[in-house]
Amino acid sequence: MSVISQLSAPTMYLICGGIVAFVAVVCVVFAVRAWRAGKAIGMDTAVLRRVVTASASFSVLPAVGILLGVIALSGALGIPWPWLRLSVIGALHYETQVAQGAAEQVGIHLSGSEMTAQAFATIALLMSLCILWGMLLNLFLNKKYTARLSRPKAGGAGGSFGDQAMTAMFIGLVSAYIGSYLGQWISGNGRFTFSGSPVPLLTALCAAAMMALLTWAAEKRKLHWLEDFSLALSMLFGMACAVLVRQGI
Template sequence: MKDYLQVANDPWMWIMAVPVVVLTGIQGIIFAKKAFHVSEVKVVNLTREQCIKAFRVGAVSAVGPAVSVFIVMLGMMAVIGGPMSWLRLSIIGAAPTELTAATIGAKAMGIEFGSSEYGIKAYASSVWTMTLNGCGWLLFCGLFTHKLGAIKDKVAKGDTRLMGEICGAAILGTSGYLLTGHLLAGGARLWAGVAAAISMVILEIVSDKVPKLKEYNLGLAMIVGMIVAAVI
């Protein structure tokens, strides 16, 4: 029964989603201004040019993940409507997590996500599951983020170089963990990872001669991987 989509795409759903998405955008602007401010008052040893470069690198690197999120959002819109898909992926951005939560919510009602039996009750269950799943993250951040600084100081003991190496190791570990699952799955996912890795090596070699290309390497490698997966 697809009549539940009239509720899922109701104008009131869009109206309720808008404030949260707008607030997310405002937070992004505030964080960006704060970041530039601390460089201007010399709290950190960065010039404005370095801040702008870092901002540009982050924006370019976000293209790959943003495209994948957009593709998943199109699929979710067909099942849970536009407002909720837009809302959840705007504040969380983890498309696989949101899709999994929506699926679990449907299965809790004994119904397959997106099947012909998926109706208003299953839709409500999916929405509640996605929302409660996100609340756990927010509670943890709100209760424990301020304490992580003390943990960082105890681990690194003020050594900024050691902290940089720890953060680098953490990024390598999490990226490796996430990539391994795709490689073991085989098929298009395997070739996407291989293509992205090869393109990253080539881009690093090229960017040694063209330094301005270096800040775009990660985003370009992601896009190459997605193109290869789509072709396969």
């Protein structure tokens, strides 16, 4: 039996599936605790329900994108390990990059035909080690950090800056990505050559246009139920535009 066949054997599904199942249980426990705490402090059930609906509908499309990451890595690492990595702690943009880097260190290309048992174990360990820092920091510092953040500030009367700071941080995050799409188009293949891919920028613009339309419909036409699905629908429209733009180019 080749190593790549062993990597998709039932034992691998058992090991990786066990960890995924553990994390799924953890998610259920956190969700139930949050729901109960919300109810106990007087939050409206309808609001909590909207949070669940919107979060579920929003998550389907990115999850399908993540599934593609599993498929992309399965050729070299089998199916169960990428499935575990992208269900727990992993990140789509991280896994392939680290797997490639790790393969180089063991002297192979990231492919099923070159994979050996020791190469796999080494790559798998490196993939786990490189990304666990966020979880480690949370384990040791989350309590202190969040306590410090929630400490009342001197002269804090008259409204908190915290909420505005978080909105600003998110605007900074979004701006970094939109700026990178613009840069990718204008200078992606050399400064000011305008020969890089315009698809990410056009996709973002189309999704923004659809979001504008849905926001208008929700606010002016009183279709408030649309708000729960506006992000998912805008993304779907943006992704459809990416296909059309690519076909047209």
